[in-house]
Amino acid sequence: MENLIHPAHMLLSELDGFSVEIDVSRERADIVLNRPPFNVISMEQRDQLRLVFESLDHNSDVRVIVLRAEGEHFSSGGDIKGFLEASPEHVSQLAWNVAAPARCSKPVIVANRGYCFGVGFEISLACDFRIASDTVQYALPEQKLGQIPGSGGSARLQKMVGITRTKDVVMRSRRISGAQAYDWGVVTECVSDDELEKATDALVDELRKFSPLAQRTAKKLLNETEDASLTTAIDLEGHCYSRLRSSNDFREGVEAFHSKRSAKFNGT
Incomplete structure (x- = not known):
């Protein structure tokens, strides 16, 4: 049995661009993006985030998972250079990795502020609850690179807001504010920036009261x-x-x- 080896063991030996905090007393786990100033999400990081969500899903000490970021921006998106270097096999896994919050059986809350572009927006769309600061700007800007969203962003957004609004966002690489996202039904709640943590904490405690x-x-x-x-x-x-x-x-x-x-x- 000691000869059994799984790639995940090595992949999680050192987290790339984020950390995990577990508060057993509050039955809460925080996945914290921490690659300042823009929290760019690398290709390896996507693999790691998937594995961490799967691990927390099996952790009996955790009832609610929060995805958040250090600094004034949630994430400006993915590592653009990494797309050119990644193999076709790796690229084919992008949507599966980013969908990890949706597959997780536990409630997942994401707290967004500042830039929330590309894969930052896509992974937020895969969460159950989106709490947005009034500073947030959402965008799927891949058209500017001669590409389209590749991790489920356009598909999830279209389910939420319809084809007309999705074409407006995707085909024009248009940014939408937290207030507009709330009006469209994309976010659960839009709060002032200094209330983001408080609103997230309150939702965690509310969800913990249920079965x-x-x-x-x-x-x-x-x-x-x-x-x-x-x-x-x-x-x-x-x-x-x-x-x-x-x-x-x-x-x-x-x-x-x-x-x-x-x-x-x-x-x-």
């Missing part, structure tokens, strides 16, 4: 029925509802409601 099992079920159901017909979505919702009825968390929730006390969920 982990019900949260995982809701996320999986909503993700998997996004492209489904209404009939199929309602049918799947009913199956999920039925399964949760036999859970300890549902029993605890009902008993707490009738006892007029706060429920204490354990995720079973």
